[in-house]
Amino acid sequence: MSPPPPPAGGRRRTPRDELAEATAHGGLYLRRLVRAQLALSLLALVAFAGILGSLPLLLFLAPGLRTISVIGVPLPVFLVAVPLFPLFGALGWLYQQRADALDDAFRDLVER
C-alpha cells in the first residue's frame, strides 16, 4: 500500500484529503471497491459478449436453422432482430442493481 498523498499545496483541506490521510484504510477500501466494481463489470461483459459474440458464429455454422419459422420469418432473422434488445435491457438492469449495492456497501464501511 502506497503512503497517502500529501494535500495539494495551498489548497483548502478537503474531505478527500481526510479520507486519504486520516483513515489509513481509506485507500485500501477504495482500491477494493474499484476492484469489486471492475469484477462486476467484467462478469457482466463476459455474459453479454458471450451471448452476442456466439450468435454470428452459431448462425454461420448452423445454416439449417433457417428452415424453422418464427412469426413468419426464418429463425436466424428473428434471433438477430428481436430477442437481443430485451436481453440487453435485463442485463443492464441487473448490473445497475449490483453496482449500486457495491457503492452503498462502501459508503457504510467508510462512514462507520
Next chain:
Amino acid sequence: MIAIIAVSVVTIGTLGLGTWAVRFARTTSDLFVASRAITPWWNAAAVSGEYLSAASFLGIAGLAMKMGMDAIWLSVGFSAGYLTLLLFVAAPLRRFGSFTISDFVEARLGSPQMRLLAAAIVLGIAGFYLVPQLKGAGITLREVTGAPYWVGVVVVGAIVAVNVSLGGMRGITYVQAVQFWIKTFAIALPACLLLIYLGGLPHKSALFGADVPRAPADGLVVKLDSPRTVTFPRPTVFRENGVLHRARAGEKVELAAGKLSLPAGAAVPLSSGVERGPGVVWSRPVGHGGRDGPLFVYSLLIATVLGTMGLPHILVRFYTNPDGPAARRTTVRVLGLLGLFYLFPTVYGLLGRVLAGGLYVTGETDSVVLRLPHLAWPGVPGNLLSALTAAGAFAAFLSTASGLLVSIAGTLSYDVWGRVRRSGAISARARRARFRLGAVLGIIVPALLALAAGGLDIGLLVGWAFALAASTFCPMFLLGIWWSGLTARGAATGMIAGATVASVGIFAGLIAGDNVNGALGALLAQPAVVSVPIAFLTMTSVSLLDPSARPDPEPLMLALHAPEGLGLEQLEPASADSRDPAPV
C-alpha cells in the same frame, strides 16, 4: 403536400422550443451543458433522441434492403453500445465531473497538450457523423418536395446552425426528449399499420426463398436522372424510353437517363452494390464469407459496441445526471427505449425488398422508409404515413445534427481557439460569440462533404464514425478509468495509432470500392476488428514502457470511483473549474 406540412411542423416546433429555451440559457454553462438536475427518464429520452440519427431512422432499413439481413446487426450494435457504456464508463465519468472528452483527457492524464489531440479526434468523429445526417436531409427533402439533393443539405444545415447558436444545450435537452418520442412514433406506427394492412409479409419467396424482387401487378416505371449500370438477375423484357429491349439472366446493361418500364412480374434489375442473390441468400444475417461474412459482422459489432462511448455528443449528455447512480439509471432506461425503436427498421427493410423494387434500379435504398408507405398502401392512408415517416426523419437529422454541432462548436471555440490564441481571461459574452462562430464554421465542412457524398450509404458512413470512436476514445476511457498505469504518452500514441489504422482502412475501402472482396474487402469496409486491438495494445505497451513520472493515481481513482454522499463529490479536478462560467 401533407408531407411538407408534417416536416414543417417538426422543424418549426424544434426551432420554437429552442428559441423559447434560450431565455433560460442565461450563463455560458447553460450553453455548454444543461442544468444538471434533470430526471433519468427525461435524460434517457434525450440521450436516445440525440442518438437516433439518420443512420437509425433511414440507414439501417436502406442498407438491409440493399445488402440483406446482415445489415440488421447495426441495430443490435447501436443498442448494445450503451451496455458497454453502462458497465465501464457512465458512473465513473459522471463522478469525475469533466464537461467534455477534452476535459476528461486533460484532467485524467495531467497533460494540457492532450487536449488538442482529443479536440482533433472529436472534430473528426463529429464531422464524419454529421455528413450522413445532412445526406439524409438531402434525400428526405427531395422525396417530399422534389427539390434537388443539395437543397435539403443546405436548408437543414442552416436550421441546425441557427438552432444551436441560439439555444445551446439547455433547450435541446427537452427538445431531444420530445424528438425521441416523435421518431419512435413515426417509425413504429406506419410499420405496424402496414403489416396489418398487408396481412403480414408479402411475397415471402423473394424475401426468404428462391425468388428475386419483381415488378408489381401494374408494372414498374423508374425515372433515372442519370445513366446507370444495372444487372438483370433473370431474363427480362423491358422498355427504355419506350424502346423494347431484352436482357439475358446476369446481363449487365447500361441504362440511359430517362424512363425504364418493366412489365408486371418482371425481375427488377439491380444497381451495383445490391445483393444479387435470391431471398435465401439475401436474408442470411451472416453470409458465407467476403463482405457479409462472419469477419465483417464481428468487425461491425466491435465498432458499434465500443464506439458509442466515444461519441462526443452522447457523452456530454451524461453530465446532466446529478450523480453516478443517476447516470447508471439513465443508461439502463436508454437501453429500454432504444430496444423499442430498433425493432422497426427491420420491418422497412423486409417490406422494401418486395414493395419498393424501383429503388434497386437507382441504388438509392436509403429512401425506403420515406417511400414505402405510399407504395404499399396507395391513396390517402399511405400518403399520411409517408408524411409521418418524413417528419420522423427530419426529427432524426435535427436532433443528432444539433447535438453534434454543439460538440463541434464547443471544441472549436474552447479547445482549439482557447489554446491557439491565448488572450487571458475573456468575458462570457465573448465566449458565447466564439461558440456561435464555432457553430457556423462547424456546419460548413460537413455540408460540403455531404454534397460530395450523395452516392454513399448512410449506414456505411456512420459505421466509419463508430470505427474511429472505437479505435481512439474507447481504449482511452476504458484504460484511463480502470487502470491507473495509463500515461499521457501511452494514450496519445494509442489514439494516433488507432485513428491512423481506422482511417487508412476506410479511405482504402473508399478508393477500392467493390473491387476488393473476401476478407480484405470486409476489413476495408469496417476496419474496427484490426484498429481497436492495435489501439489497445499500443496504449498499454507504451504506457508500461513510459519512463516519465506518473501523477499520483489515488486522487484520480477517488474522483472516478468514490460513491457520492461522502462529501467527496464536490471535489472535481482543477481543470474542470477553469471552465466554470461567471454568472452573467
